[in-house]
Amino acid sequence: MSKDIHVRPATEDDMEVIQEIYALEVTQGSVSFELEPPGLNEMRRRFQAAREAGYPYLLASLGTRIAGYAYAGPYRSRPAYRYTLENSVYVAPWARRRGVASRLLEALILECEALPFRQMVAIIGDSANEASIELHRKAGFRLVGTLEDVGFKFGRWLDTVIMQRHLGPGAADGPSPTETR
């Protein structure tokens, strides 16, 4: 793993590069099930919404360049899911295979464990995404299963691979002594 990797909270100023990294994945990859890359304003809006809701959003640089980012958000919106997060991590093609995503994911997990969340879910598009599956396995996620042919992009059906890990004590105890519903 490179010693030049630095992870810190993302800021509004990072959104331009983050938008470029994500747009490339939307237009060329099957990890994102979006078909049109969101523009800078939309990426800024999503970032602000995540920050205002208190979800971690991290940026990694390699040397002097922005190399990737990771964030966590709600897994699903119904309130009983409130202790479960979904994570996302993206690394620019030039910076891959040097430990950037591992560092981002490790830091993201630590940040989420400092908050009251108990489970983290990765929804990986698609089942051919060996890089993401291995990255998550190494970060302590286990394979839950595969939803087959649930997406359609680039003229083919796409699976999603679901992986999960607990955060902190997981389900070993309740979220708080007073919370019963």
Ligand SMILES: CC(C)(COP(=O)(O)OP(=O)(O)OC[C@H]1O[C@@H](n2cnc3c(N)ncnc32)[C@H](O)[C@@H]1OP(=O)(O)O)[C@@H](O)C(=O)NCCC(=O)NCCS
């Ligand atoms: C998946 C992704 C984030 C990995 O980023 P990265 O910085 O290259 O990952 P790391 O260097 O930290 O690699 C960690 C481990 O993941 C696995 N891995 C990473 N890239 C791999 C590849 N191309 N093939 C197989 N395994 C790979 C390896 O086990 C690796 O450990 P190792 O290098 O010690 O063997 C990056 O490829 C990416 O941005 N892909 C497109 C977006 C994406 O799929 N995001 C995940 C969304 S859930």
